[in-house]
Amino acid sequence: MIVVVGAGPAGIAAALRVHECGAPVTVIDDNVAPGGQIWRGDSANAWVRRFRDADIAILRGTRVITGDAGAQWLLLEGPEGARKISYSKLVLATGSRELFLPFPGWTLPGAFGAGGLQALVKSGLSVAGRKIVVGGTGPLLLAVAAYLRQHGAEVKLIAEQAGIGSLAAFAGTLLRRPKKILQGGGLALTLAGIPYMNDCWVTAAHGDGRLHSVTLRRGRKEWLEDCDYAAIGYGLVSNDELETFLGPSANIHAARTGEVELSLIEGEIAGLEAAGRGEIAASLCGKRDKARRFAAAIDATFALRGELKSLPDPGTIVCRCEDVTAERLRDFTDSRAAKLQTRCGMGPCQGRICGPATQFLYGWKPGSLRPPLFPASVGSLLPLERTEP
């Protein structure tokens, strides 16, 4: 049995390739339906339809809480409780999450991630008539702003931290990719009239129990903008916890993910390799390398400016699970010491939010991983007792 973890673009592409090769495949996914974040709630998407039509087994609402790369099994927790699953080959297509940088007020209800607010709208939230400030960095901000506006929101502005110089260089890259220009052109039409401010970022959110305004900075200018919601994200972080925990293995094929085209091709290659069709996988590497170069150009364009490291005030919460402030983290030099003494990163998200933030703010390497990789009930861990004396 080949097992694929993740049913976003990469996982769907991998599972379809395995299925086409005639091998049995099971997909494990945390969400209520296949499609990942990009196709969340989009059951009409061609890839999602192909996946559904192929009738591939999928365990929804299910997380991997631990596993053993040597013995080739995973322990899962889902709606029906816990179960162990064995694999011959494992494809990891666990996708990405957003990078969030702490700033004063970012814990207020109404301050969402950029992709975060979009995911909620894709999940049925109405934003009609809501005033929203979109901020952070990357091409996702444009997609999010266009999406929110299509759903009736009043997007007040897009605050992009990247400078005009790198954006201009990026525009040059786009000129060599006509398909991307069409995508960008469509977005530009939707966004017409929304101010897109480069060298600009949200320095604080304000409100009493819920967000009602944000402070923006651009050069020497600082001003207040009233809004119902803020949607702020600083790019993507790979969900690589499971891959890191399991360690390298000849039976594990990990798909690097990011932009949808990259995710699809990486997924196809990982699926083909898992199915033992390395020769077909090799024929796709040229396409993959092109997608990787484009991803690298995006990363370079939207590299985070150093000034963002001074976003948190001493009293700003950095670890939202354990309410650890920037002030309490100031004297530590690594995540392990900070974790032991302040509980930073020890809450239910297990450092998935504050880990990448402290890496950017303080240069800390991610802390070591221990099972369970997601919070799990004690009952779910019992199958381990029975099989491992």
Added chain:
Amino acid sequence: MPEMLLVRVNGREIRAPSNATVAAAMIGAGELIFRQSVSGEPRAPLCGMGVCFECRVTIDGCAHLRSCQVLVREGMEIHT
């Protein structure tokens, strides 16, 4: 159009489309406080995709569920 369902948040009735998650239904109905943080701050969803655990609520007696990853069901009882 999806069917509209009735659920209760801390006893208050709200309506939501059947394809909505609990988090989306709650925010849409103005229920923006999902939990109290360890120092007593009100909190609401951040990531919208099951990673941050800020949207944890009790659903039909089951505590600590991520409301962004659970679909609404008719008659569901949600407590923050």
